[in-house]
Amino acid sequence: MFIREMTEAECITVVTSGRLARLACSKDDRPYVVPIHYAYAGRRLYSFSMPGRKIELMRVNPHVCVQVDVATGAQGWKSVLLYGQYQELPETPQWHRERRYAWSLLEKHVNWWEPGGLKPTPQKMLGASPHLFYCISVDEMTGRAAAADDRG
Amino acid sequence: MFIREMTEAECITVVTSGRLARLACSKDDRPYVVPIHYAYAGRRLYSFSMPGRKIELMRVNPHVCVQVDVATGAQGWKSVLLYGQYQELPETPQWHRERRYAWSLLEKHVNWWEPGGLKPTPQKMLGASPHLFYCISVDEMTGRAAAADDRG
Numbered sequence: 137m138f139i140r141e142m143t144e145a146e147c148i149t150v151v152t153s154g155r156l157a158r159l160a161c162s163k164d165d166r167p168y169v170v171p172i173h174y175a176y177a178g179r180r181l182y183s184f185s186m187p188g189r190k191i192e193l194m195r196v197n198p199h200v201c202v203q204v205d206v207a208t209g210a211q212g213w214k215s216v217l218l219y220g221q222y223q224e225l226p227e228t229p230q231w232h233r234e235r236r237y238a239w240s241l242l243e244k245h246v247n248w249w250e251p252g253g254l255k256p257t258p259q260k261m262l263g264a265s266p267h268l269f270y271c272i273s274v275d276e277m278t279g280r281a282a283a284a285d286d287r288g
Numbered sequence: 289m290f291i292r293e294m295t296e297a298e299c300i301t302v303v304t305s306g307r308l309a310r311l312a313c314s315k316d317d318r319p320y321v322v323p324i325h326y327a328y329a330g331r332r333l334y335s336f337s338m339p340g341r342k343i344e345l346m347r348v349n350p351h352v353c354v355q356v357d358v359a360t361g362a363q364g365w366k367s368v369l370l371y372g373q374y375q376e377l378p379e380t381p382q383w384h385r386e387r388r389y390a391w392s393l394l395e396k397h398v399n400w401w402e403p404g405g406l407k408p409t410p411q412k413m414l415g416a417s418p419h420l421f422y423c424i425s426v427d428e429m430t431g432r433a434a435a436a437d438d439r440g
Binding site for chain 1: 312
């Protein structure tokens with residue numbers, strides 16, 4: 137198995153085409169990790185969630201680490217880590233445009249895989265729902281690729 | 289989509305049959321999450337790793353959170369979180385038996401998926417290699433299951 141560092145361009149390709157990530161946050165150095173569905177654009181990762189533990193934790197400590205991976209070939213894989221900061225997109229006039237943009241990216245996905253979440257009604261801005269929109273502003277991105285031979 | 293809490297017995301079934309997990313650790317409240325391969329037995333999750341960032345972090349702060357998931361049916365899934373503590377299994381007489389037990393569980397897996405790791409030589413105790421064996425003693429386990437209808 138050959139393992140190499142990925143370029144940032146390669147990392148962006150993996151993250152842009154991916155949908156499912158694992159989001160790690162922490163409070164008082166007690167880490168917490170959950171799967172999320174996301175959409176990536178412009179160095180931001182957009183997602184939404186029901187209120188719950190990860191939201192509570194990220195409101196206190198916005199530093200997060202997000203991991204995305206993809207299988208390549210029979211034994212190969214690429215794994216990308218994004219380090220960034222949580223930003224809630226509240227239902228206020230200031231954030232209206234960003235929320236709308238987040239939703240325009242997210243509504244393209246048909247099948248949601250969101251523990252703690254419920255499938256939102258398509259074409260609806262979720263105005264009256266308890267869902268929260270948020271984004272992760274990416275500060276740094278690294279990746280590793282593995283292949284059964286050195287062509288990976 | 290119907291989401292429900294899983295019983296501990298269900299969580300153990302998912303974790304016992306799984307191989308790939310995401311391990312989150314943190315230092316100074318900066319979380320870090322990476323995929324690991326593991327074997328689970330007796331409320332311990334066994335794994336090994338090359339020296340690297342996650343080992344450095346867990347040596348400083350042993351509190352970790354591990355996430356394991358499995359797809360069930362077309363849209364269903366089960367996701368389990370394990371909260372526990374890192375314990376290194378060093379190459380000393382005191383830990384010899386535990387290391388051997390860890391290896392007996394881990395060598396059953398053919399395909400390794402370990403970023404930062406290299407496939408070990410089968411049937412070898414890795415005495416001279418830089419690989420580290422470790423385990424996570426599980427303090428708490430929770431899980432959620434989702435299904436397209438309420439039979440999941």
